[in-house]
Amino acid sequence: MHLPRLRMALVGFPDAAFPQTLLRARTSPAWEAAPLDEADALWVAGPSARMEADSLVRVWNGDGKAAVVLHLNTLERPIAFTAPIADDRLHAVERVDLRSPASVDQSLRRTEQSLRAVLLQLGMAHQIATRMTTLTAHTYHVMLKEKLVAVVSVPGRIGIELSTDPEALAEARWVARPAGANDFPKWFLPTSFAECLWLHASRVPTDLLPQRYRTAPLYFRCVPRVPQRLVQNRHYAVLADLAAAPRTFAELQQAVGLSEQELAAVLTVLYFAGSITCNPERAARGGGGGGSREAVTASELRNSMFPAGPSGGPEATMPAPLEWRP
Structure with missing residues (x-):
């Protein structure tokens, strides 16, 4: 099983061809370049970045384009600045030398570890998508070599054991359980049907x-x-x-x-x-x-x-508050 690719935003690169080549060479997990608002992580061109204020970085993004402003203290995604870094005030940031295979590998490994939750969600989503028509129980215990690695409440919350290999979920057994068996240990990653399938659907090329x-x-x-x-x-x-x-x-x-x-x-x-x-x-x-x-x-x-057939009924829609409610 090959999981959908992780996504890297390339910020401030006059020519992004070389970093894109490095990302495409990564296979487990695979990576691709993506727009900033869709990315899981960021590579920022060191020569293009300037510290504007405490933790506020402005990145030149090319002639005629608006600069990108990053607030390092509130950014929730992994970020690394590529060498050389022009502004000495950025001495404490994560660095990567794109000309060094060892540096690239080390940086991506750290990033992938930070994104383990995303990889687990993608692995779980793939399994849900392939099983959707057969998920008739309220709750499933996902077992891998007799070890509980996930608890899935259909179609609600999900808990996944953090040390699980995302690709190994393809080998797991789904054991139907009653609705009352939906608790999972506190150290499991909490997620949901909606979040997992959203991530999956936004990355599958088909x-x-x-x-x-x-x-x-x-x-x-x-x-x-x-x-x-x-x-x-x-x-x-x-x-x-x-x-x-x-x-x-x-x-x-x-x-x-x-x-x-x-x-x-x-x-x-x-x-x-x-x-x-x-x-x-x-x-x-x-x-x-x-x-x-x-x-x-x-x-x-x-x-x-997966509807059985056409259905009728009166049209009904209504305005609703468009905010996420946990």
């Missing part, structure tokens, strides 16, 4: 959006229960528009101004997070409190993602 989502009316279903850092402006725009009224793919594309490929990518992650539906019976409905409806049952998620 088109995962079902064909019916390109032709049928789309409905707002619930707020995606994922960390806010994953939800970008384009996701908010689509959710807000669908919360106001159902739309087809073509109508939504015109309303939010995204290309066909961009909109398909947005709808794919919202679909896997259970936030949109083609079935008006599963759309969010108005209520006295004006809140959003959560997708909380396994059968609902399976039926939404």
